[in-house]
Amino acid sequence: MKINLSILILGVILWSNSILAQKKNIPFNHPKIKYEGRIAFKDSAACINWSGSSISLNFKGSEISAILKDADTANYYNVILDDSVISKIQLDTVKRNYVLASGLSEGKHKIQLYKRTEWGKGQTFFYGFVTNENDKIVSPSKPKKKKLEFYGDSISCGYGNEVLNGQDSGTGHFENHYLTYGAITARHFDAQFHCIATSGIGITISWFPTIMSDTYDLTDPHDKNTKWDFDQYSPDVVVINLFQNDSWLVNMPKHEQFKNRFGSEKPKEDFIIKAYENFVKTIRAKYPKASIICALGNMDATKVGSNWPNYIVKAVENLNDKKIYTHFFEYKNTPGHPKVNEQSAMADSLIAFINQKIKW
Known part of the structure; x- marks a missing residue:
């Protein structure tokens, strides 16, 4: 019996289309998608910038993917399934579908995309998740009661x-x-988490023209007109870890930013202390009830003999606020930036301090 070739081809096409039609799009603005961090919402996508921002969905199904596009190719995300990191993905500048997990067991699962990289690596546009047609979208978990926010550098x-x-x-x-x-600290306390951090940034000076007071209040750090609504998120504890970059740059009179900020003279101690004090005042004005931890370290700004912890101590003393604390991480005394084990040691130190000083 002969089969007409054109009929066979048409059948394959129809079968393929039926398979594709069995997928279901969950758009970025679906009410059961949960975001954490400062997210800039556009008409067609959620724009992800800040380190540690995340997107989560609870579902019942065997596989899930996400539709993403990046402004660069330098951004990476952790794929977290049921609270365990299963992979990392590098994004492309082409809008496409990324399979996050497949072959899953029956029952409820939680998928999370977690931004590993900082905003300077470019923006990510998240258009939504894709599941099988018959998969069920489950309501998000109850919001975590505790809230943390960090302001920092690299x-x-x-x-x-x-x-x-x-x-x-x-x-x-x-x-x-x-x-x-x-x-790590946020996960330890099962707390919501926002991180406003930029490599190279400082309080009085940065390795580039902007300082923290220029970016602390932005939703999208690429756009100075996107002011964050501080009423959206009121942290219980704020951690400020800044001054590492200042400690280098105030001693570099030939650097372009030194000249732009200070002219030809190194800033006096009073200027440095006042600048820090003013930034903390700004944060206090946004969060009148929060506990604020003025931290520093664990690079050479906290090595023995450094004056920078003392500047912070004096600034906090001047503020005379019982809910503003100081906490300094021990100098790591190794080359470069802190590695995973050194970050973990910092977390241990901070967790112990919070447990000792703050009731929340």
């Missing part, structure tokens, strides 16, 4: 923390914010 970003040879690398491949002291 240490808080996790710059080069997965480099294994003891050196540094600014490529996204070696940056894993999930294993920074801030993220």
Whole structure:
């Protein structure tokens, strides 16, 4: 019996289309998708920038994927299934579907995309998840009661923390914010988590024109017009870990940013203390009830003989606020930025301090 070739081809096409039609799109603005971090919502996508931002969905099904596009190719995300990291993905500048998990057992699962890399690696556009047609979308877990927020520099970003040879690398491949002291601390306390951090940034001066007071209040750090609504998120505890970059740059009179910020003279101690004090005042004004931890370390700004912890102590004393604390991480005394084990030690230190000082 002969089969007409055109009929066979048509049958294959129809069969293929029926398979594709069995997929279900869960758009980025679906009410059961849960976001954490400062997210900029556009008409067609959620725009992800800050380190540690995440997107989660609870579902019942055997597989799930996500539709994503990146402004660069330097961004990486952890794929977290049922609270365990199962892979990392590097994004492309082409909008496409990324399979996150497949072959899953029956029952409820939680998928999470967690931004490993900092905003300087570019923006990510998240358009939604894709599941099988008959899979069920489940309501998100109850919101975590505790809330943490961090303001920091490369240490808080996790710059080069997965480099294994003891050196540094600014490529996204070696940056894993999930294993920074801030993220570890948040998971320990089962707390919601926001991280506003930029490698190279400072209070009085940065390695580039902007300082923390220019970016602390932005939803999208690429766009100065996207002011964050601080009423959306009121942390119980705020951690500020800044001054590492200042400690270098105030001694570099030939650097362009030194000239732009200070002219020809190194800033006096009073200026440095006042600048820190003013930034903490700004954060206090946004969060009148929060406990604020003014931290520093664990790079050479906290080595023996450094004046920078003393500047913070004096600033906090001047503020005379019983809910503002100081906490300094021990100088790690190793090359480069803190690696995973050193970030973990910082988390242990911070967790112990919070347990001792703060009731929440």
